[in-house]
Amino acid sequence: MNHIFLRFYLILFAGIFQLFSSQNVSSAFSDGTLKINNKETVAVKIFATQRTDSLINQVSKNVNNELIILNEDNITPESAEHLSSIQNILESFKSNKFQFLDKDLKPVDATLEQKNIENFKYLLKSNTVLKPTDQVELETSFKIWDPVKGIKLGPVMLHFYSLMFIFAFGLGYFIMAKIFKIDGVDEKYLEPFFTWTLVGTILGARLGHVIFYQPELFKEDFLSVFLPISTKGGLHFTGFSGLASHGAAIMVIATTLYYSLKIIKKNPLWVYDRIGIVVASGGAFVRMGNFFNSEILGKPVDPNSPFAILFPQQSSEYGVTIPRYPTQLFEAFGYVCLFFLLWFLYKKTDKKYQQGWLFGLFFIILWAIRFFVEFLKEPQGDEIIHFAGLNTGQVLSIPFMVAGLIIMIYSKKFKLPKEGTTV
Template identity: 45%
Template sequence: MILLQIDWNPSPILFKLGPVAIRYYSLMFVFAFTLGLYIMKKIFINDKIPLEKLDSLFMYAVIATLIGARIGHFLFYQPEFLFKHPLEVLLPVKFSPKFEFIGYRGLASHGAAIGIILAMYWFSKKILKKPLLYILDRIVVPVALGAMFVRIGNLMNSEIIGKPTNSNYGFVFRRLGEDFPRHPAQLYEAISYLVIFIILWYIYWKTDKKQKLGYIFGLFFVLLWSVRFVIEFFKEAQVDDRSQWALNTGQWLSIPLIFVGFYFMFRKTKS
């Protein structure tokens, strides 16, 4: 059974270039956005959409993901900090006790989802000139893959950790000063999101479900937030004073989004 236990102690920094540190977490975002751009290019070509609109989509998606996820984290998990230090939430720096560049630490997937939907509304109205659900049905395909990379980044940072397994199975997060194994919840999520990406990719390319506006978007919501709901049972609470809740914050936020997904999957639409 000891073979099922992994001592996990990687440095979150891949390498340094002078004062600039290249972190695994940042690199995972680069992978996510780069592959996302490649996937959306194939989709645009298949749908005969001018590729010059892809640059605007990329910009909207990157900004919306980072800002939405950042604000969402503090709004859902640390609202008092959001209202006391709004600039430190929006900017990748902190001002006290000293000025320091910290990057965007603290990102919430629920906030990213809201940010992307709002950005896609603007993009579909001003640039794409198609219904909002048209672009949402397509952008969720690379988003699922991007979510996998984010969770790999969390694993490299030894953050968003799982609960103790109370056995010889699990990851021992040595950077946290621990000597007992925990569930690798980040890995559970990463693998789940990869499976979701494969499902959505298959449905877009091999079925006619994309002809029903909102179906792929709805399926994405059902699958993603259902996975999130289940895996939260294996995670430590991100906010200490909510650790005794029957369901944690991530689960309460996921429930309505699952029902939203079912609505878009099974709603009646006109031909």
């Protein structure tokens, strides 16, 4: 048994050491190998970017055996003028002998019509000319995360990010229904709880992001602050994006306070204890949505690290497109662990009768996860708050952790008798 624990601690130590020691940025290229028909191999330099100017510059650099992974922004026009610009850029690559490939690394017709451009996924500059019959695989020391971002339903795309929100609230509703049943609470209080939590989460998260990270939107694109649209470059649907967990936390605390005092008429700490369990599970889904969107990315990491992932669809705000930490998954894993811990304490111990204890613990662990993962994250927008080398997310997390500790200490004053929990 001791040997098993020793191996576990060694693996844990090795993982932590890898996390904080393997960051390395050498250039905008990543190394890979094209394996053709399981025989021939071609070492390639992989490049990806959202920036139009950076993409144009690659045409003239004449890098031999260069493989460009197209970002969807490179080939998705927002207007007729934009389509013309995309066609001109792709024409430059065509003139410079780049091969146009689809998602399976198969050569495709390089006719630059819009319906054809949608099939382009890779551009290859190499003396090795690929044929439609070739079986080609791209091998890398890191993983490449390049999925579609949603499900197309006619002219509208249902984004996986939005689906993750639906799953988060759906599971949250189910969990809270089970909690109310365990505590003997009338189901009539479930619907208003769901409604107020939904409003608080979406509104608070959006306002929090704009206030802390993009305050310029209040002047430049006011409607986008409150609606899932953008008016920049014409009116278009964007879905819900740019959401900050700190803002959501503040607003949900406020809406839950109203729900507790005016609707269910219970000590707010009783409700907060239970909502913490729901939020922990929901937070994991939200971070999975960020993973699908290639956002909330980590800092560059050594391509040989087991944590290294290339996000070809990342936006330009994160810098060069090279292997990075999947910090969304780190947070999601932490929130899943927190959910199971809180659920165990709620079900198997008497802590749910000490009003505020579970909520205080939830606050401490949740924001501690956020605080430490921030060390590996790239900045989100313009960081307007800095202190002692800490970024905005870390500075905002500290008061929440302190609040959690204070709530746990004072929870001893709000104990309930075990039979006094029903409504």
